[in-house]
Amino acid sequence: MEQTSSNPSGPAFAHQCGDCMLCCKLFELDELAKPRGKWCQHATAGKGCSIHADRPSACRTFFCNWIMDGSLGPEWKPNKAKFIIQTVAGGNIQILVDPANPSAWRAEAYYPTLKLVAAQLFERGRHVIVSIGTKGYVILPQKDVPIPQLPTLGAIRIEPAIIDGKPDFRVIVDDSAAQQA
Numbered sequence: 044m045e046q047t048s049s050n051p052s053g054p055a056f057a058h059q060c061g062d063c064m065l066c067c068k069l070f071e072l073d074e075l076a077k078p079r080g081k082w083c084q085h086a087t088a089g090k091g092c093s094i095h096a097d098r099p100s101a102c103r104t105f106f107c108n109w110i111m112d113g114s115l116g117p118e119w120k121p122n123k124a125k126f127i128i129q130t131v132a133g134g135n136i137q138i139l140v141d142p143a144n145p146s147a148w149r150a151e152a153y154y155p156t157l158k159l160v161a162a163q164l165f166e167r168g169r170h171v172i173v174s175i176g177t178k179g180y181v182i183l184p185q186k187d188v189p190i191p192q193l194p195t196l197g198a199i200r201i202e203p204a205i206i207d208g209k210p211d212f213r214v215i216v217d218d219s220a221a222q223q224a
């Protein structure tokens with residue numbers, strides 16, 4: 044097996060990283076001064092992490108949802124889907140999209156399922172948040188709400204609101220900026 048990019052997916056996991064290295068591109072990594080959305084300097088195409096034994100703890104401890112969830116088929120493997128799914132603060136689901144394929148999450152293979160999950164989470168006050176660089180969307184049952192600046196996923200919440208005289212929702216970002224839903 045090829046050396047994995049982040050984790051030596053053991054028997055406790057539903058899947059193995061195999062040839063996927065997408066988290067080595069999409070996440071920022073302070074220890075290596077690696078920016079979000081840029082390949083790590085230690086990521087080697089076809090071979091994995093060149094410092095695997097000494098990789099930062101953040102790399103050792105990250106497990107995307109595809110790794111852990113056996114109900115997600117091979118089409119959801121991050122390097123195939125072009126996005127990473129992870130559970131974040133508040134029980135929200137983040138869809139971290141490869142900026143090179145910003146519309147990947149809207150593909151027919153994924154979007155209907157994401158919409159369904161968003162509707163289920165919405166009932167529990169949680170949300171599916173699409174992150175594309177520093178911008179993104181909150182997927183609501185009724186519509187997808189663009190978020191121009193997405194600095195802190197944990198700071199996002201949805202509040203009921205009356206907009207133009209109709210019941211609607213307002214997306215609150217970082218306690219200071221509000222986007223009309």
Ligand code: SF4
Nearest residue numbers: 060063064066107121
């Ligand atoms: S995104 Fe998931 S499957 Fe891909 S390398 Fe990272 S942990 Fe493994």
Ligand code: SF4
Nearest residue numbers: 048067083086092102
């Ligand atoms: S150090 Fe290795 S595991 Fe961590 S992001 Fe870089 S290539 Fe990936």
